[in-house]
Amino acid sequence: MNRSRLCSQHKWVAFAVVALLFAGCGSPPTWQKTGATETAMQNDSDDCRGKARLAPLPERYMGSPTSQSVTGTALSREEQRALFEVDEFQKCMMAKGYTAKR
Numbered sequence: 001m002n003r004s005r006l007c008s009q010h011k012w013v014a015f016a017v018v019a020l021l022f023a024g025c026g027s028p029p030t031w032q033k034t035g036a037t038e039t040a041m042q043n044d045s046d047d048c049r050g051k052a053r054l055a056p057l058p059e060r061y062m063g064s065p066t067s068q069s070v071t072g073t074a075l076s077r078e079e080q081r082a083l084f085e086v087d088e089f090q091k092c093m094m095a096k097g098y099t100a101k102r
Helices: 003-024 038-054 077-096
Strands: 030-032 098-102
Touching: 030 038, 038 077, 077 098
Parallel strands: none
Antiparallel strands: 030 098
16 A cells, blocks of 8 residues: 555544544534634634644653553554644633633
């Protein structure tokens, strides 16, 4: 199997993990902040998404034998990265004064 196809498959696995996490908790949260316009919310969301994507993955995520998914199998690096980015995005939005509404 060629590398680009393998990378594409890993992206789908990471997406599936994030989707499962949101499915387990209901729908993804809607972010809200008193006085924030839709444009400001979108700009802040884009900013946080970019920061989460660029944040270095902490050592605890790198090959940790204790990193387990809901099925009990070890998470791949891509899956760990996807979970980390969701967490970083949420922390960023909260730091900007947003709250998550489910």
